[in-house]
Amino acid sequence: MQIMIDVVIFFFILGIFARLVGSDLRLPEALYETLSIYLLLAIGLKGGIELSQQPMLSVLPQVVGVALLGFMVPFLLYPVLRAMRFNSPDSASIGAHFGSVSVVTFAVVTAALMREGIAYEAHAPLWVAVLEAPGLIAGVLLARIGQGSSDGSTPKAGHWGGLLHDVVFGKSVLLLLGGLIIGAVAGEAGTQPIKALFIDPFKGVLALFLLELGLVAGGRLAEVKRYGWQVVAIGVVFPLVLSLLGAGLGLLLDLSTGGVAVMATLAASASYIAAPTAMRIAVPAANAGLSITIALGIVFPFNVVIGIPLYIGLAQWVTGG
Secondary structure, X not given: OOOOOOHHHHHHHHHHHXXXXXXXXXXXXXXXXXXXXXXXHHHHHHHHHHHOOOOHHHOHHHHHHHHHHHHHHHHHHHHHHHHOOOOHHHHHHHHHHHHOOOHHHHHHHHHHHHHHOOOOOOOOHHHHHHHHHHHHHHHHHHHHHHHHHHHOOOOOHHXXXXXXXXXXXXXXXXXXXXXXXXXXXXXXXXXXXXHHHHOOOHHHHHHHHHHHHHHHHHHHHHHHHHHOHHHHHHHHHHHHHHHHHHHHHXXXXXXXXXXXXXXXXXXXXXXXXXXXXXXXXXXXXXXXXXXXXXXXXXXXXXXXXXXXXXXXXXXXXXXXX
């Protein structure tokens, strides 16, 4: 009997298991940093290579649609979170995490689609790069609106300039966009000499990275219990609802079945790299542990183990693929 779960998911489960049984398994911090840089560059390069083979005007509607999606998500979630009695900074921060995107979740869904033989738009990494920033900006805006309504203050122009610089030129966005540009300029022929380093070993590197994330997520399980049922509900229900929004956008943009699955997955994901850094700087009043516990302790495991097969099935159903 063939197991339908992608092999890289087992590495993530192994990491969780190792943490739960108290194993001394650890990846060196320097290796974790290297793997994250590699994945961001490799995803960007692959998208840029495909982007070089098509006119930019053809993907412009997708860029606009994805940017609007990322910006809108925090505004949709904020009133729901406030109704659940989270304070304004935490509501804005959680919304920003969902408005941004998980690059590794994207890598997992594309690996699953390739395994199932389902085609998707090869320039999809462009969507990931575009999704990083708008949700973070919306989250900060919501936090500032909430702060302004309570103390009458307004955000300073210099602060917004600094925030925009940190978001656009932060590690995640810079590496993704840099890889996209390099791949688009060099093209398939120009990147052939580095194919053996950045393209062929991608899935093996992803497996190692998921092993480390399993260890981290396993360490967050105790915090999930401390925060209570609400964070579990957020981490499970929000991705399911947002995946419908992403699938709807994919249909509106006339994407392929695989493209709709990717868009649904991106909408359902929550950032645990760029968003925690940006929110810690821009919204210091927010509880950073709460947001990262939801994003990495609940949303990420739910998506990679349960959610992604559901989103692929959803895409097949709505497109008839």
